Amino acid sequence: MKFKPLAFIINIAIPLGIGYVGSIFTAESVKTWYKTLNKPSFNPPDSLFAPVWTTLFVLIGISAYLVWQKRAQIENFPRTVAIYLIQLLLNLMWSFIFFYVKKIDLALFEIIIFLIVIIINARVFYKIDKTAGLLFIPYILWVSFATLLTYNIFILN
Template identity: 50%
Template sequence: MSNTLKLIISIAIPLLVGGISGFFTDTGVGSWYQTINKPSWNPPGWIFGPVWTTLYVMMGIAMYLVWKKEASAILKKTALSLFAIQLVLNFFWSFIFFNQQQIGWALVEIIAMWVFILLTIFAFANVSKTAAWLLVPYISWVSFATILTYTIWQLNK
């Protein structure tokens, strides 16, 4: 498989996951989310689309760098497996929070996602330092989202 095709696939996977999870976000934002208590520092709704799109592209490039790198098969398999797990967790946060409206469970889930992003960063660093660094904005945003989720949970208990 050519590197160009690997790059396209690598970027398409997180964008596809994000697009599908965005469906759950859109259905919840339009009704339920507008009615719950949120902190004064809650970002405006328009910011989430551009931020997540940028992060998904960066995640895809990071995945590509690991996939194409000549490295130990076990290191690559571990790194890409952890990446897949955190991506699945990324998908389910929107579903749990917006579709199921379970803020407490969404908090538990986003903490697990954060842990798997961190593990992915360490695993990527064993294969490609650049790939690991490309995930730093992602874990930073998810750290903010975790604090936001916790705060929303506290405000709506």
């Protein structure tokens, strides 16, 4: 397939844009409320989150581009897009619930659903393009870790 630079950039810009909006909900809370929470010993330093999420959003965008390139061959492309957009929305909602609304219990419930939808998205993408599905593995691992972290923050607070 021929490389389409504009489509590639747009597909990467979408998850990065979602991440940027999420950072708006997060920024103030990280400096104030989040610092007051009891956290487990394995809580990473705050400085790690932005580069990890940026990397993950780029991988997600590349994955989406690979699927987009095969859109004509996908039996139900709108369904595939819907699953992808739902997991991006759930990503954004977690930041909103946890950092902006400050509801750790609701964020824990939401991140479990979010993780399930990411796994579904990865499987759907994998069936279309193996590389696209495999690019979701770091995302699944990180959100699994974030789920464990959210659970522990919930328990400790």
